[in-house]
Amino acid sequence: MSATFAIAYYSTYEHVYKLAQAVKRGADRVPNVDAQLYQIPETLPQDVLDKMHAPPKPANVPQFTPDVLTKVDGTLFGIPTRFGMMPAQLKAFFDSTGGQWAQGALRGKLAGTFFSTNTQHGGQESTAYVTLPFFAHHGMTYVPFGSGHPAVTSTREVIGGGFWGAGTVAGGDDVRPSPLELEIAEAQGEQFARAIWAHKRGEQELALLEKARAQ
Numbered sequence: 594m595s596a597t598f599a600i601a602y603y604s605t606y607e608h609v610y611k612l613a614q615a616v617k618r619g620a621d622r623v624p625n626v627d628a629q630l631y632q633i634p635e636t637l638p639q640d641v642l643d644k645m646h647a648p649p650k651p652a653n654v655p656q657f658t659p660d661v662l663t664k665v666d667g668t669l670f671g672i673p674t675r676f677g678m679m680p681a682q683l684k685a686f687f688d689s690t691g692g693q694w695a696q697g698a699l700r701g702k703l704a705g706t707f708f709s710t711n712t713q714h715g716g717q718e719s720t721a722y723v724t725l726p727f728f729a730h731h732g733m734t735y736v737p738f739g740s741g742h743p744a745v746t747s748t749r750e751v752i753g754g755g756f757w758g759a760g761t762v763a764g765g766d767d768v769r770p771s772p773l774e775l776e777i778a779e780a781q782g783e784q785f786a787r788a789i790w791a792h793k794r795g796e797q798e799l800a801l802l803e804k805a806r807a808q
């Protein structure tokens with residue numbers, strides 16, 4: 594058996610991209626779980642991105658589509674906060690999944706979140722909350738990170754992330770994500786990959802038991 598794990602992120606200045614890469618490193622520790630990075634499609638015109646001094650997007654990361662979301666066993670969404678909530682790019686993606694909703698195509702699939710804000714209290718938790726109605730309406734199973742790394746409950750260093758998922762406090766310089774924030778993102782990647790595997794295996798065993806009972 595093998596399972597599939599999408600790491601679907603949106604990133605303007607590459608902080609979330611770097612977290613996404615760390616999530617993949619953690620996921621790759623789990624055998625038979627195939628984790629792939631995907632970019633949530635951009636909605637801003639190039640001239641606006643130029644004014645924002647946004648670097649070019651990585652050419653080797655494919656675009657995330659509703660079809661990919663439907664195909665994979667679970668998805669971790671990497672989300673840079675905008676005014677305490679998700680960016681429009683993510684909402685535009687979510688709003689393109691009406692067909693999946695009508696068919697119940699995402700029911701039972703696993704979903705989780707990780708974040709980036711500029712400041713320590715810039716809204717990572719409120720960004721998590723605003724994703725929950727999407728998961729609820731689709732019947733997806735939200736998998737929080739909990740205290741999946743000891744640093745989540747430590748006060749020794751300013752770090753992004755928490756019980757809702759890994760994160761970075763991006764700030765205005767190039768030192769973030771910090772090594773600890775990357776380590777936490779790896780831990781979330783591994784934890785989510787294990788959850789995907791366990792969920793898929795459990796569903797398969799249940800199907801066999803149901804078949805045996807029906808005979």
Ligand SMILES: Cc1cc2nc3c(=O)[nH]c(=O)nc-3n(C[C@H](O)[C@H](O)[C@H](O)COP(=O)(O)O)c2cc1C
Pocket residue numbers: 603604605606607608609610672673674675676677678708709710711712713714715716763
């Ligand atoms: C329009 C806009 C709104 C933003 N709102 C917030 C905010 O509410 N809180 C915050 O801490 N940072 C905010 N930021 C900063 C971004 O969250 C930060 O640049 C981003 O997380 C960096 O991730 P990236 O490098 O992957 O793009 C905002 C940025 C933009 C462009």
